[in-house]
Amino acid sequence: MTDLASPSTSQAPQPVHVFYCGICQFPVEYCEFSNSFKRCKQWLEDEHPDVYADLYSADALKEKMGSLSLEAEQKLEQDVAKNEARAEKKALKEIEQKKSSKITIIREERTKRKVTTHIQNLDAFNVDLKPAAKLLAQKFATGSSVTKNPQGKDEIVVQGDVTDEVEDMLHARQKVLSTLPEKVKVVKEDKKKKKNTEEDQQQQE
Structure with a gap:
């Protein structure tokens, strides 16, 4: 009789544990x-x-x-x-x-008395803009998104006039805003809605 092959006793290879550096993230x-x-x-x-x-x-x-x-x-x-x-x-x-960098908060008047708040230059401080926009949307229960401004740079646009509240959040440096320096420079601007030609003519009449 032919002897049956004994079952293999070898064990499955154990996973290798790689220990990564907390500075460079290399092993x-x-x-x-x-x-x-x-x-x-x-x-x-x-x-x-x-x-x-x-x-x-x-x-x-x-x-x-x-x-x-x-x-x-x-x-x-x-x-x-x-x-x-x-x-x-x-x-x-x-x-x-x-x-030397600064964050600019712009209050912009839109049509029909609507106002939006624009936050620019957050990415200069390594702030992830999408989570930051989500944080602002949750905080103010309003629309908040990342868009490109006329200069082609990303900014956060929040629906409504929340200029002062946003400034307070920036100085508080909570959650995704924690990468901001303690004494971050914040500049606030007010951008008025431009009147169109028809409105100007009506005022002149």
Whole structure:
């Protein structure tokens, strides 16, 4: 008789757990290829010292560098330093741009005594406009949407005159507006409805 093949005892492969960095969002083993390696290491040391020790202890670094020539090691260190300097310069530039940026709230008169409130330049502060428009719609129980202004830039348009209320929400920095700086500059403008030629003629008569 032919022996029956015994059932396989091998287990299904276990899923691999990938641990991602809270700064660059790369797997922590690849932080050195990001532009924020220095901040990545600091975050890992503060939040997960055990993982940091596995990757960056003296023994771990010695083992890692053992396969590299001195020239390659020096080049790697120079490249990392250049990338970090470039990233820090970019971050400082973004901070300065935010400091000089401002949010404009425009109250615009429409036809038949209707008024809309326009909020411009929120995206300069990394505010996601669609959730922000939804937040405003829920807050004021009115229509609120993202549209393009005549300059081709996205803005939020809210139905009704809620200029002062919107300004208060911006300074409160709640929910999706939390990316705004504490002392965000807000400028309010009032755009009157232009009278058409027929109305002007009626007034002259």
